[in-house]
Amino acid sequence: xxxxxxxxxxxxxxxxxxxxxxxxxxxxxxxxxxxxxxxxxxxxxxxxxxxxxxxxxxxxxxxxxxxxxxxxxxxxxxxxxxxxxxxxxxxxxxxxxxxxxxxxxxxxxxxxxxxxxxxxxxxxxxxxxxxxxxxxxxxxxxxxxxxxxxxxxxxxxxxxxxxxxxxxxxxxxxxxxxxxxxxxxxxxxxxxxxxxxxxxxxxxxxxxxxxxxxxxxxxxxxxxxxxxxxxxxxxxxxxxxxxxxxxxxxxxxxxxxxxxxxxxxxxxxxxxxxxxxxxxxxxxxxxxxxxxxxxxxxxxxxxxxxxxxxxxxxxxxxxxxxxxxxxxxxxxxxxxxxxxxxxxxxxxxxxxxxxxxxxxxxxxxxxxxxxxxxxxxxxxxxxxxxxxxxxxxxxxxxxxxxxxxxxxxxxxxxxxxxxxxxxxxxxxxxxx
Amino acid sequence: xxxxxxxxxxxxxxxxxxxxxxxxxxxxxxxxxxxxxxxxxxxxxxxxxxxxxxxxxxxxxxxxxxxxxxxxxxxxxxxxxxxxxxxxxxxxxxxxxxxxxxxxxxxxxxxxxxxxxxxxxxxxxxxxxxxxxxxxxxxxxxxxxxxxxxxxxxxxxxxxxxxxxxxxxxxxxxxxxxxxxxxxxxxxxxxxxxxxxxxxxxxxxxxxxxxxxxxxxxxxxxxxxxxxxxxxxxxxxxxxxxxxxxxxxxxxxxxxxxxxxxxxxxxxxxxxxxxxxxxxxxxxxxxxxxxxxxxxxxxxxxxxxxxxxxxxxxxxxxxxxxxxxxxxxxxxxxxxxxxxxxxxxxxxxxxxxxxxxxxxxxxxxxxxxxxxxxxxxxxxxxxxxxxxxxxxxxxxxxxxxxxxxxxxxxxxxxxxxxxxxxxxxxxxxxxx
Numbered sequence: 001x002x003x004x005x006x007x008x009x010x011x012x013x014x015x016x017x018x019x020x021x022x023x024x025x026x027x028x029x030x031x032x033x034x035x036x037x038x039x040x041x042x043x044x045x046x047x048x049x050x051x052x053x054x055x056x057x058x059x060x061x062x063x064x065x066x067x068x069x070x071x072x073x074x075x076x077x078x079x080x081x082x083x084x085x086x087x088x089x090x091x092x093x094x095x096x097x098x099x100x101x102x103x104x105x106x107x108x109x110x111x112x113x114x115x116x117x118x119x120x121x122x123x124x125x126x127x128x129x130x131x132x133x134x135x136x137x138x139x140x141x142x143x144x145x146x147x148x149x150x151x152x153x154x155x156x157x158x159x160x161x162x163x164x165x166x167x168x169x170x171x172x173x174x175x176x177x178x179x180x181x182x183x184x185x186x187x188x189x190x191x192x193x194x195x196x197x198x199x200x201x202x203x204x205x206x207x208x209x210x211x212x213x214x215x216x217x218x219x220x221x222x223x224x225x226x227x228x229x230x231x232x233x234x235x236x237x238x239x240x241x242x243x244x245x246x247x248x249x250x251x252x253x254x255x256x257x258x259x260x261x262x263x264x265x266x267x268x269x270x271x272x273x274x275x276x277x278x279x280x281x282x283x284x285x286x287x288x289x290x291x292x293x294x295x296x297x298x299x300x301x302x303x304x305x306x307x308x309x310x311x312x313x314x315x316x317x318x319x320x321x322x323x324x325x326x327x328x329x330x331x332x333x334x335x336x337x338x339x340x341x342x343x344x345x346x347x348x349x350x351x352x353x354x355x356x357x358x359x360x361x362x363x364x365x366x367x368x369x370x371x372x373x374x375x376x377x378x379x380x381x382x383x384x385x386x387x388x389x390x391x392x393x394x395x396x397x398x399x400x401x402x403x404x405x406x407x408x409x410x411x412x413x414x415x416x417x418x419x420x421x422x423x424x425x426x427x428x429x430x431x432x
Numbered sequence: 433x434x435x436x437x438x439x440x441x442x443x444x445x446x447x448x449x450x451x452x453x454x455x456x457x458x459x460x461x462x463x464x465x466x467x468x469x470x471x472x473x474x475x476x477x478x479x480x481x482x483x484x485x486x487x488x489x490x491x492x493x494x495x496x497x498x499x500x501x502x503x504x505x506x507x508x509x510x511x512x513x514x515x516x517x518x519x520x521x522x523x524x525x526x527x528x529x530x531x532x533x534x535x536x537x538x539x540x541x542x543x544x545x546x547x548x549x550x551x552x553x554x555x556x557x558x559x560x561x562x563x564x565x566x567x568x569x570x571x572x573x574x575x576x577x578x579x580x581x582x583x584x585x586x587x588x589x590x591x592x593x594x595x596x597x598x599x600x601x602x603x604x605x606x607x608x609x610x611x612x613x614x615x616x617x618x619x620x621x622x623x624x625x626x627x628x629x630x631x632x633x634x635x636x637x638x639x640x641x642x643x644x645x646x647x648x649x650x651x652x653x654x655x656x657x658x659x660x661x662x663x664x665x666x667x668x669x670x671x672x673x674x675x676x677x678x679x680x681x682x683x684x685x686x687x688x689x690x691x692x693x694x695x696x697x698x699x700x701x702x703x704x705x706x707x708x709x710x711x712x713x714x715x716x717x718x719x720x721x722x723x724x725x726x727x728x729x730x731x732x733x734x735x736x737x738x739x740x741x742x743x744x745x746x747x748x749x750x751x752x753x754x755x756x757x758x759x760x761x762x763x764x765x766x767x768x769x770x771x772x773x774x775x776x777x778x779x780x781x782x783x784x785x786x787x788x789x790x791x792x793x794x795x796x797x798x799x800x801x802x803x804x805x806x807x808x809x810x811x812x813x814x815x816x817x818x819x820x821x822x823x824x825x826x827x828x829x830x831x832x833x834x835x836x837x838x839x840x841x842x843x844x845x846x847x848x849x850x851x852x853x854x855x856x857x858x859x860x861x862x863x864x
Contacts, residue, residue: 143730151458294739301727306723306725314582321757325753
């Protein structure tokens with residue numbers, strides 16, 4: 001019998017509790033597959049007295065998470081505290097400094113400090129793994145860093161935030177507006193009381209930079225992600241998109257543009273036949289486009305105690321098996337500083353939606369601004385206005401550079417008849 | 433600079449040539465990710481003189497593939513010869529006996545001899561890897577054995593043969609019948625001159641038993657797969673399925689039934705909203721249903737030089753990185769001998785299609801046999817017969833045991849008015 005791999009677990013929220021329960025419930029299965037038992041020996045959380053429905057008897061307790069890293073009965077540290085800085089970062093640094101492998105689900109921390117932590121882990125000869133940080137239970141870190149390892153990745157894109165996808169698909173399925181569905185998601189525990197992190201695209205951006213670093217061998221560069229969320233998407237947009245044969249999804253996308261790297265998070269019109277259009281509710285999916293493998297699609301549960309614990313334990317098994325792999329696929333010193341590509345250089349069709357005063361001449365004013373910027377109109381729709389709703393104007397452009405569309409929108413936004421900031425969504429082409 | 437990993441490559445067909453080309457084209461990328469160069473030093477193929485458009489200068493040649501295993505300048509053997517026995521098996525045994533890791537895309541060999549080879553590799557302290565043997569470029573072996581490692585898998589199913597999926601989706605898209613599309617697929621190189629291996633479901637069955645072994649920790653058991661192919665599926669079936677909101681797909685499915693293991697390959701009616709329904713053309717997809725992760729979907733190119741080479745090289749990189757993992761996820765001695773479950777014990781709705789003489793009383797005869805077997809009819813359709821086509825009768829049953837449906841079909845097949853063997857397809861429920 002090989003000696004057990006002893007885990008120090010920081011954070012006993014939903015995911016931490018899930019990891020404890022799953023290691024217990026599947027102990028024999030995990031031992032058979034890992035080649036040795038994996039056991040939690042010590043835990044840490046903010047409030048020792050809180051009732052969690054967990055049996056913590058037999059586990060050492062540390063009030064200070066970083067103390068886990070120094071315990072002689074801890075071989076591997078699992079960080080499920082959360083937050084880009086603070087106790088999570090202190091613990092991560094302490095674990096690595098002690099030469100102990102670190103497993104984390106903390107995308108915010110890695111998006112901001114991933115390059116530093118990867119370099120430190122490498123210098124210390126230990127592992128940094130984060131399968132649970134992106135797309136919950138979907139083994140996409142492994143798929144990208146190991147499964148697609150022979151490929152030159154050209155693009156990685158996906159639905160990376162279950163809250164946003166739940167809201168968008170519930171709006172479509174139930175014909176309800178954003179605020180109503182958000183409130184319901186909050187009641188159901190699918191959205192936070194302060195939902196900004198999710199619905200403003202920040203959580204998606206955190207995950208995207210980790211995928212991009214793995215895909216392109218670049219340093220995680222959160223500051224260069226152009227990020228927009230879904231607050232501005234209204235039911236009429238979803239209905240119009242549907243009429244055009246598309247679905248609205250919040251997409252994180254990273255792609256090579258010569259030497260530069262484009263990273264953006266924004267709502268996008270996805271063709272109904274595209275694999276990302278079929279992703280419903282809180283599920284996640286990632287499309288990895290590589291040469292020569294073509295498009296690989298990974299789909300599954302993006303969050304939740306069980307799926308996320310599944311990903312954390314996959315990392316623990318890899319460590320138990322002795323796998324050693326640089327955190328971002330290549331040595332930290334080899335990670336390139338890719339300049340940020342200009343999102344406006346993108347060419348394609350675009351969806352524009354304006355909220356306008358219901359008076360004559362609006363169309364002429366808007367059309368003139370588009371013409372002046374060299375944007376050619378494929379179709380123009382004016383959904384019937386109701387008493388409660390202001391008048392909307394929906395424009396689909398022909399294929400052209402996004403820069404021209406943005407210039408036109410600046411001029412359009414300045415028109416007195418335009419009542420709210422215009423919404424711009426790119427229209428994705430083709431299937432996977 | 434770490435010393436190169438030296439490869440002996442047997443088989444220079446499409447995939448072998450693809451591996452040579454990709455290792456050359458992506459040499460720097462593979463070296464950065466593998467931590468050392470991966471270079472082919474020696475090759476073997478049937479006919480040395482054949483023009484392959486490959487530059488073999490600088491590579492040693494062996495007429496006898498098994499001699500690759502004995503070469504001191506070969507660290508790892510890649511077997512792309514094919515065939516369940518013969519030279520491929522001789523080479524595999526020789527490589528393992530020499531203590532050299534074996535990478536193979538040979539599902540037929542592993543389906544028949546996988547347990548023996550896994551045990552031999554383990555005894556020799558070397559690796560046996562086969563990412564390319566299932567679903568081409570999709571890293572589903574890794575996804576199952578490593579990504580989903582913490583899960584108790586309850587079912588694994590998928591579209592595992594690109595030829596069949598191409599034929600079924602082309603029939604649907606173009607409204608053409610089986611024989612016509614098969615002939616075209618043969619012209620396009622998407623189907624073999626002797627297509628039986630693919631269209632009779634044997635290739636799918638080979639892949640299925642490898643997925644099942646990994647998913648359930650059982651010995652690969654090809655003999656216990658109940659296998660049916662797509663020869664009997666006609667255009668009318670596909671059109672009727674579509675009218676019922678379904679698509680026809682050739683599905684390999686393995687699932688736990690208590691202590692027993694069900695393994696079957698057959699055409700199935702898949703709901704249009706199911707992820708497998710969206711898989712078009714020669715693409716493959718695998719759904720892994722595990723507890724607690726839920727359904728994970730892996731989709732991508734199931735064949736072709738580039739995608740398959742991508743999978744072969746992923747295995748080589750894992751070996752270069754020093755990863756050691758039992759071939760089927762757990763030690764060979766721990767692989768269980770699961771008894772085969774009775775497919776007829778399955779409960780669900782069923783699609784039956786009969787070719788009948790166009791005369792009065794047929795319906796009454798058929799309905800009586802179904803009633804006698806206790807099968808309850810949900811709907812009965814008689815697509816309009818034409819002069820060229822015989823009369824068809826399509827029946828959808830209510831949910832019930834497949835055993836009863838099979839009994840009814842035996843009696844129905846014996847009716848003089850029934851002109852061909854009836855076609856039975858299960859109707860899959862729900863989404864992923």
